[in-house]
Amino acid sequence: MLNTEKESVFSESPRLLDRVPYRRTRTPERPIAASREFYELMNERRTIREFSSKAVDLQVIQNCLKTAGTAPSGAHRQPWSFCVITDPGKKKEIREAAEKEEKSFYAERAPEEMLAALEPLGTDESKPFLEVAPCLIAIFAKSHEVQANGLKQVNYYSAKSVGIATGMLICALHNAGLSTLTHTPSPMNFLSDLLERPSHEKPFLLLVVGYPKEGVTVPELYRKPLEEIASFY
Numbered sequence: 001m002l003n004t005e006k007e008s009v010f011s012e013s014p015r016l017l018d019r020v021p022y023r024r025t026r027t028p029e030r031p032i033a034a035s036r037e038f039y040e041l042m043n044e045r046r047t048i049r050e051f052s053s054k055a056v057d058l059q060v061i062q063n064c065l066k067t068a069g070t071a072p073s074g075a076h077r078q079p080w081s082f083c084v085i086t087d088p089g090k091k092k093e094i095r096e097a098a099e100k101e102e103k104s105f106y107a108e109r110a111p112e113e114m115l116a117a118l119e120p121l122g123t124d125e126s127k128p129f130l131e132v133a134p135c136l137i138a139i140f141a142k143s144h145e146v147q148a149n150g151l152k153q154v155n156y157y158s159a160k161s162v163g164i165a166t167g168m169l170i171c172a173l174h175n176a177g178l179s180t181l182t183h184t185p186s187p188m189n190f191l192s193d194l195l196e197r198p199s200h201e202k203p204f205l206l207l208v209v210g211y212p213k214e215g216v217t218v219p220e221l222y223r224k225p226l227e228e229i230a231s232f233y
């Protein structure tokens with residue numbers, strides 16, 4: 001497909017020229033309380049690595065994906081693609097491919113420093129959660145679009161845009177009572193093959209979604225206080 005693509009600077013833009021009044025219907029009456037409550041909700045989000053096999057409601061996932069789709073993006077190109085995998089056979093294939101990559105990553109490619117940083121998390125090449133968790137969301141970033149006429153339309157800041165959309169997705173899933181694991185098997189190209197994605201979509205992240213296994217524990221962690229992460233001018 002890529003061979004027939006031509007660079008186009010002046011390709012059709014999405015309709016951004018029509019202007020409409022900006023309206024929002026949900027403005028909190030108590031913004032300080034609202035912001036604190038949202039912080040408290042998000043402060044309970046933790047990455048879990050052991051999932052129950054309890055099914056997730058696809059409508060919940062769809063609403064959360066719609067939320068991700070409201071993310072801002074460079075020139076409003078919306079350069080993301082979300083693949084939802086609930087099929088047990090496909091999850092098994094993904095687990096096997098991920099474990100193959102991770103095995104050589106941990107044994108051969110991972111720098112010592114990274115292995116030391118990962119040690120407290122207890123991660124290794126074994127990834128049972130890829131099969132046990134009811135839902136995987138493979139997220140792809142598109143560096144460009146291929147239009148119906150074969151022209152190539154470059155996307156701007158695609159990685160930043162997809163990162164923001166992914167963050168919003170994680171927030172939405174947490175808000176809906178689901179837990180996640182942000183997984184970055186290294187490298188992730190097997191996702192493109194297994195999910196038969198077009199070559200202009202590059203794997204960005206694999207989000208494992210579901211409910212915690214009963215009794216699951218997480219590493220105790222320290223979140224930097226406001227003074228350490230923010231400066232006010």
Ligand SMILES: Cc1cc2nc3c(=O)[nH]c(=O)nc-3n(C[C@H](O)[C@H](O)[C@H](O)COP(=O)(O)O)c2cc1C
Pocket residue numbers: 045046047048049121123181182183184185218221
């Ligand atoms: C970009 C990114 C990649 C990550 N990759 C992995 C991963 O491959 N495996 C894993 O177990 N956790 C992974 N994590 C989860 C982090 O280890 C986790 O977010 C961090 O330890 C903080 O814990 P918390 O999410 O519970 O706050 C990743 C997180 C991010 C943001």
